[in-house]
Amino acid sequence: MFDPPFSFIWFVLFILCAVWAVVFYRRLAESRRALRKLNDKIDKNKTSADMVADVIKYKLDPHLLKNALNAIQSHAYQSYYALDKLSNILDYILYESDTNFVRLKEEIAFAENLIEINRLKISPLFDLHVRKKIPEGCGDLLIAPFISINPIENAFKHADIQSENSFISVIFEVKDHLFLLSVSNKIQPKVIGGEHQRGGLGNKALKNRLDRIYGEHYRLTTETDGDVYQVRLEIKLHAEH
Numbered sequence: 001m002f003d004p005p006f007s008f009i010w011f012v013l014f015i016l017c018a019v020w021a022v023v024f025y026r027r028l029a030e031s032r033r034a035l036r037k038l039n040d041k042i043d044k045n046k047t048s049a050d051m052v053a054d055v056i057k058y059k060l061d062p063h064l065l066k067n068a069l070n071a072i073q074s075h076a077y078q079s080y081y082a083l084d085k086l087s088n089i090l091d092y093i094l095y096e097s098d099t100n101f102v103r104l105k106e107e108i109a110f111a112e113n114l115i116e117i118n119r120l121k122i123s124p125l126f127d128l129h130v131r132k133k134i135p136e137g138c139g140d141l142l143i144a145p146f147i148s149i150n151p152i153e154n155a156f157k158h159a160d161i162q163s164e165n166s167f168i169s170v171i172f173e174v175k176d177h178l179f180l181l182s183v184s185n186k187i188q189p190k191v192i193g194g195e196h197q198r199g200g201l202g203n204k205a206l207k208n209r210l211d212r213i214y215g216e217h218y219r220l221t222t223e224t225d226g227d228v229y230q231v232r233l234e235i236k237l238h239a240e241h
Helices: 006-045 048-096 104-119 149-158 200-214
Strands: 127-133 167-175 178-186 218-225 228-236
Touching: 048 104, 104 127, 104 149, 104 167, 149 167, 149 178, 149 200, 149 228, 200 218, 200 228
Parallel strands: 127 167
Antiparallel strands: 167 178, 178 228, 218 228
């Protein structure tokens, strides 16, 4: 039986592939011509209103997608930002505050993380003012942990965030080893004369804790002036032994 040489087999296969490619290309070209004729026929039957609608559709859709993408990116960034602040708070709760006293700079950092998380709940245009006046070296003074939570949380809870001129102000300051925390905010009308003016259960719990830890070495005052409520806390700090 005659066996054709190997090169001859490859030659035949090459010819068959070439023929198939030519036939396939011609059929593809014919299909494209038929589709082009169909599109031309459809375009001729289109009214000017149809053409305008097509333009608007192709102009509008990318903008919608871009806006959606921006919104997703914004929420993703806010979620990442909030989780990062929450992680810092949990670190403070689990590790840094596992003692009777912490460094003042650690307590203030904790309070700032708490403020940033609450900031996400209010409008970017809301007047939230945070200021620190801590002289160099005073950040290592010791303070009881979580001592700043109550006034700050109450400010966000009871602030009249819907009013145009509403605000929350938080000031951290140290003068001659005296820590000063001042928190003020505009009160919602329904709160005036209510829980805020009486001091609230939260302030009572804070005062009891301050009594146990600092005795006569602190002062906690609250004041309501019209629709503005202010808490002022003064604590005599001591250096690490």
